[in-house]
Amino acid sequence: MEPGHDGGPEERPGRGGRCGAGGRVRRSPAAAGALALVAGAALAGCGSSGGGGDGRGAAALNWYVYNESSGSFAKAAADCSAASNGRYRISINVLPNDSDGQRQQLVRRLAAQDSSMDILTLDVTWTPEFAEAAWVEPFDQAESTRLTDGMLPVAVQTGTWDNQLYAVPLNTNAQLLWYRKDLVPRPPKTWDEMLADAKRLAAQGRPHYVEVQGAQYEGYTVLFNSLVASAGGQILSDDGTRVALGPPAEKAVEAIRALAHSPAADPSWSNQREDDNRLAFETGSAAFQLNYPFIYPSAKQNNPKLAAQIGWTQWPTLVPGQHSHSTIGGYNLAVGAYSHHRAEAAAAIGCLTGRQNQIRTAIDGGLPPTLKDLYTDRKFIDGGYPFAPAIHEALQNASVRPRTPAYQSVSLQIAHILSPPTSVSVGRLADLRGAISDALDSKGLVP
Incomplete structure (x- = not known):
């Protein structure tokens, strides 16, 4: 794999709940340069909107994601919140629809160490940059195995850097x-x-x-x-x-x-x-x-x-x-490095990327699923995704964009x-x- 840091505890930023509080981080020159350009962006409300629950014991999780037009993401957030039995409640924070605008907003907030950044929706090309900058938390081996079980290897690769999983595939894509x-x-x-x-x-x-x-x-x-x-x-x-x-x-x-x-x-x-x-x-x-x-x-x-x-x-x-x-395209879900709710965010990601949510997102929004067995599931194919075999073939032969921070x-x-x-x-x-x-x-x- 390409060079990067190993994501060990000594290299992760601290989460002290205040802007500017952080531990020692090793960054690549590219990531460090990008961070330096935006570090001065002191965003209003930094660290003030993600630190507590909703008054009823549920962790208030902020999911930063673009406005998916079919409404499937909003439905997934509501269903997962209900299924958590009071452990967490997911609120959607809408990002711009274009990839460049999404990245700009995320980078500026992360550079300001905004603790409201719980669940981040990352374009598949951003994993090296965000991992090298220590803006997202790596998943340990047990979490990685559980969260990506049954997923297409090519999709999992997009969320991996230096042999470590940083982002779980939400959907994949190919033209x-x-x-x-x-x-x-x-x-x-x-x-x-x-x-x-x-x-x-x-x-x-x-x-x-x-x-x-x-x-x-x-x-x-x-x-x-x-x-x-x-x-x-x-x-x-x-x-x-x-x-x-x-x-x-x-x-x-x-x-x-x-x-x-x-x-x-x-x-x-x-x-x-x-x-x-x-x-x-x-x-x-x-x-x-x-x-x-x-x-x-x-x-x-x-x-x-x-x-x-x-x-x-x-x-x-x-x-x-x-x-x-x-x-290959698509989006992955990562846990923000400054979130106060790492465990809850990881659990929510497991739900948001679950089978039923992937099926609904595919049928209603057209976004290809990351679960391998759906591409041969006749009920799924005949139920509204007739081009699944063609997408699967494209993914098996897909190219990747340059992998670099x-x-x-x-x-x-x-x-x-x-x-x-x-x-x-x-x-x-x-x-x-x-x-x-x-x-x-x-x-x-x-x-």
Whole structure:
């Protein structure tokens, strides 16, 4: 595994219940630099909202999570609170919907050692950074075994750093190629075939756009990572210390450029995020969509006629005859290092990631579960998750984003230098290599 600290007791921050109270912590240069940039953010109410119960003996747990649109997270919090028999009560603190905004809010509060940070929802790419900064508590071996029992190994890996579990998978995720069965009788297997189908449909005056993330943000980094991996490469070396952008990265850039200068490109591509892609597809202007499975329950609700025509297949590859490698996504749950309710928070995480809550989140919200056996459970598949086998296949072949405490800086450099899609070129890769090297050396860190 990549280098990191071992999470021993002597390296964990203290939880004395006051801002600024902490023990000795060893941090990587990247994490320490990021912390230094935000340590001055003295947040109002630091350490004042998570220290007690609700007056009836129940620990008041704050769960920081984005506003999941189906309401499944809120239902899980209510059900788990009731099932705890008075041990704890979970209140949701809503984070921004975009990953960058979520991280910024969490980092600023953690830098101020806010003791209200009980249960934290972390993007799968944040584990190295938050672990190295000692912002989250590691789980011991017994807890790790119990909390991840039956989960997909690839999902558990996203919450692990230096061979220790810091975050329990809440859901996993992988993109599929969604297409209109009434427009595309045989789904494409490669990027070039997809663009050729879109060109044919455009010539016929029929819906033809390929909806995919193109705005300058994390989703664009995910697109680039999936293309590089599907071309047989990766962005960083296995240990996360060196830039590894070779010929596969050139193929990835050429694929972006080919889409940008073809009829398949939505005119607003350079401003689109996942939800923009969903909305555009639901209006009927597109033939394809590269996106996560949340789009399926949404289409069933908003455009049932269109939903009946939605087909799905694996992400298009750049190498004919070889499997594609879409990027694994998802969210994990961690215990904040300054929480006064570590045991209760760990117990609540076990409930929130439990089987029934995962099923409801998948059916209602489209978020793929982390429990392996659900992907072969006919009741689950036939009950509202028909694409489960396709998601499972994608996860088995999924790529990961660069695993480094400096990930945020690496991601921002990718999204910045390769934007907008219409001006991307192989020549920009030299600039990207240099910028990523600087990020790994803790230059140009971002809060």
